[in-house]
Amino acid sequence: MNVIHKEKYTCEYCGKEFDHIQDMAINSCKKHPDGIYEGSHKLYEGSTKSRYECKYCGKTAKTIYDLVSSKCKHSPNDGWHRPRL
Ligand SMILES: [Zn+2]
Numbered sequence: 001m002n003v004i005h006k007e008k009y010t011c012e013y014c015g016k017e018f019d020h021i022q023d024m025a026i027n028s029c030k031k032h033p034d035g036i037y038e039g040s041h042k043l044y045e046g047s048t049k050s051r052y053e054c055k056y057c058g059k060t061a062k063t064i065y066d067l068v069s070s071k072c073k074h075s076p077n078d079g080w081h082r083p084r085l
């Protein structure tokens with residue numbers, strides 16, 4: 001197990017990780033709530049958790065990427081699950 005913790009920036013919409021925060025702004029997000037590639041990634045500003053919970057339906061997953069990989073029935077805009085901060 002790797003003990004060196006490297007800070008990563010995770011997108012709240014798609015769970016993609018970035019080494020540099022600047023990279024988030026210049027890349028569009030395919031899970032943006034306004035539509036596919038309608039906007040850039042959004043920094044997940046919550047804490048690092050062992051399980052992430054969807055703020056709409058309560059579904060949990062080990063990573064944000066896993067959580068947002070399926071559509072959420074309770075999402076207001078028929079989108080994907082969204083992690084609670
Ligand atoms: Zn994204």
Ligand SMILES: [Zn+2]
Pocket residue numbers: 054055056057058059071072073074075080081082
């Ligand atoms: Zn959900």
